[in-house]
Amino acid sequence: MKKKLLAVFLSVAMTASLAACGSSGSAPAAGSDTKTETKTEAKAEDKADDKGTADASGVDTSEHVVISYMTTGDPPEAGSEKEQNLNDMLAKLNAILTEKCNAELAMYYIPWTDYLSNYNLTLARMDGSVDLVGTASDWLDAWPNAKNGAFLELSEDMLKTYAPKTWESVPADHWDLCKYDGEIYLMPEDNYAQWTNHGWIYRLDWAKEAGLANGVHSWEDMTTYVKWVKENKKDLKNVWDSDGTQYAQMANGWIVSHSDFVAIDGICSGALWGGSKSDLYTITAPAMTMTDSLVEYAKMMKEWDTAGVWPTDVLNNTSGSNRDEFRVGQVAVEQHHTQTWTDLCSHTPANTIYVDDPKAETGIFYFGEEAKNIVALSITHGAMAISAGSKNPERALMVYDLIRNDPECYELFNYGIEGVSWEKDANGLRTTPANYNSDTQNINGMTNYWWGRNDDLEIKDATRNWDAIDALYAEYDKIKIDYPYGQFVPEIDDIQGKIDNCNEQYTNYMKQISFGKYNGTAEDIVAEMQAALKTAGIDDVTAALQAQFNELYK
Amino acid sequence: MAKKEQRAITAPAKKKNVFQILWRYRVLELMCLPAVVFFFLFSYMPMPGIYVAFVKYNYRKGIFGSKFVGLKNFEFLAESGKLFTLTRNTVLYNLAFILLGNLLAVFVAILLNEIRSKWFKKFSQTLMFLPYFISQVLVGLLVYSLLNYDTGFVNEVLLALGREKWQPYSDPNVWPVLLVIIHLWQQTGYNSVVYFAAICGIDAEIIEAAKVDGANAFQRIRYIILPSLRPTIVILLLFALGGIVRGNFGMFWNIIGTNPMLYDTTDIIETFVYRATMSDFNFSTASAVGFYQSVVGFVIVMIANFIIKKIEPDYSLF
Secondary structure, eight states: OHHHHHHHHHHHHHHHHHHHIIIIITHHHHGGGTOEEEOSSSOOOOOOOOOOTTOOSOOOOOSOEEEEEEEESOOOOTTSHHHHHHHHHHHHHHHHHHHHHSEEEEEEEEOSTTHHHHHHHHHHHOSSSOSEEEEOTTTSOHHHHHHTTOBOOBOHHHHHHHOHHHHHHSOHHHHHTTEETTEEOOEEOOBOOOOOOEEEEEEHHHHHHTTOTTOOOSHHHHHHHHHHHHHHOTTSSOSOOOOGGGHHHHHHHHHHHSSOEEEOTTSOSSOOOEEETTEEEEEEOHHHHOHHHHHHHHHHHHHHHHHTOSOTTGGGOOOOOHHHHHHTTSOSEEEEEHHHHHHHTSOOTTOTHHHHOTTOOEEEEETTTTTTOOBOOOGGGSEEEEBTTOSOHHHHHHHHHHHHHOHHHHHHHHHOSBTTTBEEOTTSOEEOOTTOOTTTOOTHHHHOOOSSOBTTTOOOBTTSOHHHHHHHHHHHHHHOBOOTTTTOOOOOGGGHHHHHHHHHHHHHHHHHHHTTOOSSOHHHHHHHHHHHHHHHTHHHHHHHHHHHHHHHHO | OHHHHHHHHTOOSSOOOHHHHHHHTHHHHHHHHHHHHHHIIIIITTGGGGGGGGEEOOTTTHHHHSEEOTTHHHHHHHHTTOHHHHHHHHHHHHHHHHHHHHHHHHHHHHHHHHOOOHHHHHHHHHHHHGGGGSOHHHHHHHHHHHHOTTTOHHHHHHHHTTOOOOOGGGOGGGHHHHHHHHHHHHHHHHHHHHHHHHHHTSOHHHHHHHHHTTOOHHHHIIIIIHHHHHHHHHHHHHHHHHTTTSOOHHHHHHHHTTOGGGHHHHOOHHHHHHHHHHTTTOHHHHHHHHHHHHHHHHHHHHHHHHHHHHHOGGGSOO
């Protein structure tokens, strides 16, 4: 009997330990192989300098420290010329940083493949491997991470002492938008004009050939365009070399183009909940309410699929190099935001379509154009946070203050070394030197500093097509509204399971709808999706969010 | 480790105290020390961490400082309304993998054993072993390159033969068969080694005697080799059954990816949980699911062991 009991006990222990091992145990280890660190110099001492933050009088910088800056993006290949150029820039920057605050900066990349998981995993490690963390409330889980304890609370004293310029430059009402539970967690990129509303980027010259003299201004026009391209440009790789992840922006794009829906950022990846321009603080879920319109969408996308706009196995396609294919004229459509279009429509060295075909032009049909429904960027679309695991938060703040506000550091970090990666032309605009190579010398594409760009220090890029860009921005300014939910940090612990399930169902059905990959009629698939969302508890989530809205706004 | 314990318990009838017993078997104990240390470090020490399945995990407060939320983390799986489909898919795939896998492995091992040319035996063994070393990511790409509609190899061949193209990535019904085939292709070489070793361990005298008595190759397989393999088969099956609710995430994720058209027949617990919780990075929910799988796995092992014990007590694990 004893033997039996022992055996049972042992086997219980074994299976249980498997569970423990598979979950919590693996957490700290799994991410380590995906990280890539580029250090410019020998490792400095890591000894924590635990000076009280309240002591604002003197800043102790006697010890040299390395501040690790975490950003999403693929690192330059080790040993490549590209990496060498990055290191050259960092060496210069670090010389300045060492002089000014006895610290240096090291890059810490989160590569694009599964970036969100690896991003969160790295933050969860809390072992001091990162200090400065580039984050975003809408696409990088800033608030969930703040709530989970990954970010350091930034007291006013701390900001005033160690990041005084940043503290002064951000107005009080903007700091308010960076607070959760009364504490500041984020330093927002609030002084940088950019538009990240999505849309269809297309070849304007081809659209004109297709009979759309003014370009594309509706989804119907877009249908005409893609069908014409399919028929007439047979040597393209695809009309649009899409991958399966595009569904979310497409669906959201359709919804804002056909309603006055305003999505709430940061609840889940799909734009499932939001208010409407006419009634901002009443929550709606367009997936449930816009039935007829979604049926129309499903039909249109089936039409695109049948016409062969994207690869047949688009849902399994992982190539994801459509944008580069657009630059060289292998595809005719790109779905991304305005900021990307400002690059694609400009005659930069990378965009060879303009050299190959002098008539080439790139237009954008932005989502929401038909309904005049666009929302300006939330100031926390890009922000910097300090990891709670950081051993040198004070010095990290000092470094950030410099790269955000010091012209010399800013230019080095954003553009690279003057004369190598960029230079000023006669008009004071930024241009590239004659022997510039965009593949290896584009520092901006390596530092990925999207968390505190500063229009006061920006030098306008001469290669950009400012005529077209300024015209579009003016159009936006006429119809835009400011993001209305900046202060809303949803409390979703109690409904997290339901949100995950809703998002999962929405994703599964929207993928099929958005790529026309469904069996049966459009009406059926939309009804099926709505039934699945109902089962997953979408109404409960809507009600819970509404209750929080009422508390905050009404 | 289990062996050591058994020894200790079934020690000689002469009453000796624990320390005397420990001293007496010191050499054996030393020999199993590495295994004991390994399991202690990697299986027993992290075990209290299972508590994370019952809290709302906060990075800074740690597992035991976080707020206790009871069974809240388990609700997610139940609320998904997919628990049944997911468990069914996971179990059925694993059942197919385990049963067909072992059957084929035994078959291959016997064939290998009958090969007389030493060179050819080694060659074919190596060849079958190789797929085991290919990473699942590559397998996923390989399958895609073979089967995709626009440029896939299979479709190019079909086209060249004047046949209609095949669209497996839009057809959920073909995947159970395809996935089983891919799994067998990858694992059989590896699995057969165990059986091959067991065959080599069979007392050569018995086989010699059978030969002298005039038994042909088939009779030797049927009456000597297969019965000798039975304990190995049973034990390997029992071990495999413990993991029957744990899906092969790497394989499913890399081959099926996030193509919702195929989920009906290919979504397993792991892939669903990964997709649904990837966006909010929830340790606790993931642990709750792991815990659920462990409990189900444990129950299945206990039942299987109980049944085997009724039929053939010698072969049971305990």
